[in-house]
Amino acid sequence: MKHLLNAAAILALSAGTAFAQQDTLTLGMVLEPPNLDPTGGAAAAIDEVVYANIFEGLTRFGPDGAVKPALAESWEVSEDGTVYTFHLHDGVKFHDGTDMTAEDVVFTLDRARAEDSTNAQKALFAGIDSVEAVDATTVKVTLAAPNGNFPFNMAWGDAVIVAPESIDNAATAPVGTGPFTFTEWVQGDHVTITRNPDYWGEAPALASATFKFISDPNAAFAAMMAGDVDAFPNFPAPETLSQFEGDPRFRVIVGSTEGETILAMNNKQPPLDNVLVREAIAHAINRQELIDGAMFGFGTPIGTHFAPHNPDYVDLTGMSDYDPEKSRALLAEAGVEDLTLRLMLPPPSYARRGGEIIAAQLREVGIETEITNMEWAQWLEQVFGGKDFDLTIVSHTEPADINIYARPDYYFQYDNPDFQALIEELSVTSDPARRAELNKEAQETIAADYVNGYLFQLAKTGVANAKIMGLWENAPTQANDLTGVYWAE
Known part of the structure; x- marks a missing residue:
């Protein structure tokens, strides 16, 4: 009997092991991330590994895009909208056993906004005037001007909280x-x-x-x-x-994603510094052919750098509709002929497949391309960092990031003071109706300037x-x- 019981126990144990829930x-x-520090790199692949898994911010994005509490369990805003007081969870520790306190928040935000900061989204922190640790679990952030979007900014992967004890090794x-x-x-x-x-x-x-x-x-x-x-x-x-x-x-x-997929153009590189040439390129692109050929039907056409699922989206695809005859006429008006442009393609299939299709479409209007297939690290160094390119294809997967067009040193080098002023006003505006107006104007401005070729929202x-x-x-x-x-x- 004893042996039978033991056998039954062994069978039960083995069955429990075989059917245990997988964990x-x-x-x-x-793409492989170039490093694992979201506060010091631009690649989306970094956040794909570490966001909400390894690193956390004061706030975070939920699966529906809503901004939710994270390390900050709550916060208050002053009546004039310039002071945010964050209340941190008590008893939080970093993975190395050190305590996470308000001092780490001060360190993180001061580091991100410092003059020598390598944060890829430094603009998120530009409006901060000061950061103060009131006590171990209370942080007061004073802004230079009201910004109702500040909790949204703090939800980005670039704003996760790091510690001075471990930040030097965060990349690896x-x-x-x-x-x-x-x-x-x-x-x-x-x-x-x-x-x-x-x-x-x-x-x-x-x-x-x-x-x-x-x-x-x-x-x-x-x-x-x-x-x-x-x-x-x-x-x-x-x-x-x-x-x-x-x-x-x-x-x-x-x-859906936040990924505006664009044919980025180097706006300082002749002849792409001529808006007529950029417009000609835009009209040479057949978006639906691109979506069908590169994405097998998955993707939504866009005419500006804004997600179609955003309530403030404006459909401007008609401004850059497929019109090869108009494209040829614009090139003639610009006095450009026998044009050859360098097309740099990062590894994603939307870029590699899409690049071949766009090259063929450009050839139809008289523009030749020299295609270079690049590894991700090479693309980041040469195109994104070095601005050494004519054309490239990439999805910008950061949320609500039309403000990158207000940065003249950004890789496509668009420099429009009026647009910069518009984004500055948007950054300090909290009224939803006025924000919608400014978002519409921003979308229309970059579409009319044909800054880039706007292709599709990445599915x-x-x-x-x-x-x-x-x-x-x-x-x-x-x-x-x-x-x-x-x-x-």
Whole structure:
């Protein structure tokens, strides 16, 4: 009898092990981040790994795009709108065991707005006049002018709270306050994170997660089919989605992103410094052909740098509609002929596939292109940092980022003082009706200046194991937030 009981116990134990709920996840990503410090790099892939997982800010974006409390459990605003008082959660620790206090918030914000700051979104902090630690869990931020958007600004990945003790190594060994800790980075292959046992908030269901870097669409498809990857939130082979839809092992997740996909033009590089040439390029582009050919029908045409799902969006696609005859006439008016432009393409499939299609469309109106396929680090250094390009294709996945056009030193080098004044007014305006007017004017201004070729809003086309729950459908920011992800039994 004793032996029977032992055998039964062993069977029960083995059955429990076999059917235990899975708590690990392998997530596919197209691009490998150049580093893991969201406060010191522009690449969206950084936030895709660390946002809400390793690092947290005072506030954060929810899956619906709403701004929610994070390290700050609440805040108040002064009557004149210039002073924000944030109340921090008590007992929060960084992953290295040090306390997260108001002094760390002071350090973070002062560092981000410093003259020598390398923060990619330094403009988010430009309106801060001073930051003061009232006590260990209270921070007072005084602004130079009212800014009703300040909690929104603090939700960006560029505004996560870091500590002076660990910031020097954040690029390769990030230390945050989030529900997951950094475990390892095997460059060229993956990053692994592990559940934080001392997390101040609600513990995540996943014990660990691995971000696997697979840029080739065919390899991504094979990895999903073989089960080497459990989910691919931004799947690079949309032409294969129908195969996943017909397979009960998988779930296809299609949503929207903040990614305005543009044919960026170097506005200081002749002849692209001539608005007639930029307009000619815009009219040479057949957006629907591009969406069908590069994205297999997934994507929404845009005519300016603004997301169609935003309530303030204005449809300006008609200003740059496909009109090759008009394109040729504009080039003739500009006195430009035998034009050859350098087209630099980063790795994402929308850029590589889209670049070939746009090159063919430009050739139809008499513009030749020299295509250079670049790795992400090379693109960041030469195009984004060095401004050494004529044309490039990239999705800008930051939320509500039309203000980048007010930065003359930004990589496409658009310098319009009137637009800069408009954005300055927008930054200090809290009235919703006036903000809508300013947003409309901003969209119309850059569309009329043909700063870039506005192509389409990037769709979020994801594939996941059908048992995985909690992945974001839409992408209000560039993140793979795993805090609510779990395997269904």
